[in-house]
Amino acid sequence: MGFGAYENLRKDYNKFELLDSKIDKNPINQFELWFSESLQSEVEEPNAMAISTVSNNIPSTRIVLLKGVSQNGFIFYTNxxxxxxxxIENNPNVSLLFFWDKLHRQIRINGTIQKISRSQSVQYFDSRPYESxxxxxxxxxxxxxxxxxxxENRFKDFKTRYPENPPCPENWGGFIVEPTKIExxxxxxxxxxxxxxxxxxxxEWSTKRLYP
Ligand SMILES: Cc1cc2nc3c(=O)[nH]c(=O)nc-3n(C[C@H](O)[C@H](O)[C@H](O)COP(=O)(O)O)c2cc1C
Structure with missing residues (x-):
């Protein structure tokens, strides 16, 4: 396959507009509005977000699932x-990215991250399916x-050890990203x-418009 197969891939975006007169003054409210529109659209996993961390000046990005949002920030769970x-232990500066292709939308978030409380992590853990x-x-x-x-053997061993009610591991829980900038x-x-x-x-949140 030549480069042409990629070079000719492009789309015209014509579904929505983001008018200064219509945007919410609060970006979390604006996020929740766009998120609800994603839920109603054919976006398969609207809560899938890329998170970039930096370690020794080297960035690294992977997808995690957003499990909660409030004025305090964006929550996900991990090891x-x-x-x-x-x-994250060495550098709390992270960025998040959502891409909702069906709506031609992207949201970029910068902020600092910290662990949520153990009790909140355990509460969420207890609500998860057995396999998870x-x-x-x-x-x-x-x-x-x-x-x-x-x-596979390790998974089997844990199933034998905990046929029901597996406990939340100490090294597993939530992080919250407190945003300082959202585009x-x-x-x-x-x-x-x-x-x-x-x-x-x-x-206080302020807004500005950037050239595309
Ligand atoms: C759609 C999708 C959702 C994912 N959700 C999570 C998640 O919520 N938590 C998590 O730890 N990993 C999740 N992963 C796996 C991560 O992308 C990643 O492989 C894993 O967390 C290890 O990343 P690390 O080695 O950089 O810590 C998900 C992957 C995909 C593709």
Whole structure:
């Protein structure tokens, strides 16, 4: 396959617009509005978001699932000893990214991250399906395994050990990203896209429009 197969891929975006007169003054409210529109659209996993961390000046990005949002920030769950968990311990500056292709929308978020309380993590853990709980217990997330078999055996062992009510591991829980900057990008026709950036200074959000 030549480069042409990629070079000719392009779309015109013509579904929505982001008008200064219509945007919410509060970016979390604006996020919730766009999120609800994603839920009603054919976006398969609207809560899938990329999170970038930085370790020794090297960025790393992976997808996690947004499990809650409030004026305090964006919550997801993971293994605290994973690659991302260790990166966060040394550098709390992260960025998040949502891409909702069906709506021609992107949201970029910068902020600082911290662990949520153990009790909130345990409460969420207890609500998860059995297999997900076993997964959290059995997976040495981001560590090297000798083989797939080794991993499968470890999962089996944990199922035998905890036929019901697996407990929330100490090294598993939630993180919350407290945003300092949020950009909403709406694809428009003729590459005249809308970009509205919210920035937080002294607890107040202000907005500006950027060239596409
Ligand atoms: C759609 C999707 C959802 C995911 N959700 C999570 C999640 O909520 N938490 C998580 O730890 N990993 C999740 N993962 C796996 C991560 O992308 C990643 O492989 C894993 O967390 C290890 O990352 P790390 O080695 O950088 O720590 C998800 C992957 C995909 C593709």
């Amino acid at each position: 605290y000893d994973s690659e991302k968990g260790l990166a 709980k076993i997964g959290a217990l059995a997976s040495n997330q981001s560590k090297v395994a000798a083989s797939r078999e080794e991993i 909403f990008w709406q694809g428009r026709t003729g590459r005249l896209h809308d970009r509205i950036v919210y920035e937080k200074n002294n607890l």
